[in-house]
Amino acid sequence: MLRKLLALSLLLAALAGCAGAGNSGTEAALELRTKYIGASEVFFKTDMIADYGDKVYDYTLEYSGDGSTGIINVISPEEIEGITVEIKKDGLRLGYRGAMIDTGALYADGLSPVEAFPAMIDAWRTGYVISCRGAKMYEKDCLEITFNLTEYEGAPEVSHTAWFDSATLLPVAGEIISDGRTVLTCKFTDAEVQ
Numbered sequence: 335m336l337r338k339l340l341a342l343s344l345l346l347a348a349l350a351g352c353a354g355a356g357n358s359g360t361e362a363a364l365e366l367r368t369k370y371i372g373a374s375e376v377f378f379k380t381d382m383i384a385d386y387g388d389k390v391y392d393y394t395l396e397y398s399g400d401g402s403t404g405i406i407n408v409i410s411p412e413e414i415e416g417i418t419v420e421i422k423k424d425g426l427r428l429g430y431r432g433a434m435i436d437t438g439a440l441y442a443d444g445l446s447p448v449e450a451f452p453a454m455i456d457a458w459r460t461g462y463v464i465s466c467r468g469a470k471m472y473e474k475d476c477l478e479i480t481f482n483l484t485e486y487e488g489a490p491e492v493s494h495t496a497w498f499d500s501a502t503l504l505p506v507a508g509e510i511i512s513d514g515r516t517v518l519t520c521k522f523t524d525a526e527v528q
Contacts, residue, residue, distance in 0.1 A: 360466075362466075362477045362500070362503075363463060363466045363477065363479055365503060366458065366477065366479070366498060366503045367458065367459060367460075369503050369527060370401070370455060370458040370459045370527065371459050371460075373400070373401070373527045373528060374400060374528055375398065375399065375400055375527075375528045376397070376398070376399065376400070376401060376455060376525075376526070376527050376528070377396070377397070377398045377524070377525065377526040377527075378395075378396070378397045378398075378451065378505065378522055378524070378525050379394070379395070379396045379397075379409075379522070379523050379524035379525070380393075380394070380395055380397075380520045380521060380522050380523065381393070381394050381520070381521045381523060382394070382395055382447050382450070382518065382519070382520050382521075383518070383519045384446070384447045384517065384518050385515075385516065385517050385518070385519075386517060387515075391447070392410075392411065393408065393409075393410065393411070393447060394408075394409040394410040395407070395408060395409065395447065395451075396409060397451040399421065399451075401451075401452055401455035401456060401459065402421075402423065402452055402456070403421055403422055403423060404420075404421050404451065404452070405418060405419070405420055405421070406418070406419040406421065406448055406451065414430075416430050417429065417430040418430060419448050421448070421449075421451075421452060426448060426449075447518060450510060450518055450520070453483060453494070453510075454494055454496065454505075454508055454510075454520075457481040457483060457494050457496075458479075458481075458496065461481035461482065461483065461494070462481060462482045463479060463480070463481060464480040464481065464482050464493065465478075465479070465480045466478065466479040466480070468500070469497060471497035471506050471507050472506055472507065472521070474497075474499055474500075474506055475499075475500040475501075476497040476498055476499060476500055476506055477497070477498045477500055477503070478495065478496070478497050479495070479496055479498070480493055480494070480495040481493060481494045481495075481496070483510070490512050490513045491512070491513055491514070492510065492511065492512050492513075493510070493511050494508065494509070494510050494511075495508065495509050495511070496508040504522070504525040504526075504527065505520075505522045505525050506521075506522055507519070507520060507521050507522065508520040508522070
């Protein structure tokens with residue numbers, strides 16, 4: 335409980351980027367943070383596109399976990415269907431008859447589609463908010479929030495924009511941008527937060 339209160343108090347300063355969205359935007363962003371900080375488990379099913387310029391990968395992935403650890407199941411493409419990726423605090427473990435997912439990296443530290451789920455959830459919980467506003471996405475009223483994911487000075491500029499259903503605060507879509515180019519997009523086709 336103390337951890338949650340401390341994290342919540344630190345987040346109030348980060349929500350300054352929502353000032354442009356008005357009081358309702360700030361309140362909704364704070365409610366979103368509270369929802370994901372308090373979550374013991376999240377489940378997402380997404381259609382994800384990773385675009386690295388010379389190669390583009392299309393996936394359908396399912397994630398279940400607490401945000402820092404979890405399991406990703408590859409639903410498609412058919413060639414790698416059934417691969418399971420276990421995200422652990424000390425790294426990743428891939429499983430399925432020796433097959434590997436070749437995804438490339440966003441930047442030197444290597445944020446791949448597999449690492450995107452923990453990065454997004456972490457941003458929703460504690461990330462620095464650049465902006466937030468009301469928006470439409472897939473014909474739904476959404477809260478659009480952009481987070482700064484740049485890790486250190488001199489690193490490529492990385493940001494994450496996510497659209498959350500205004501009524502449920504469940505994710506609808508997301509994208510990760512590196513140095514001004516969208517390299518990863520997600521369409522959430524199912525989501526649950528407990």
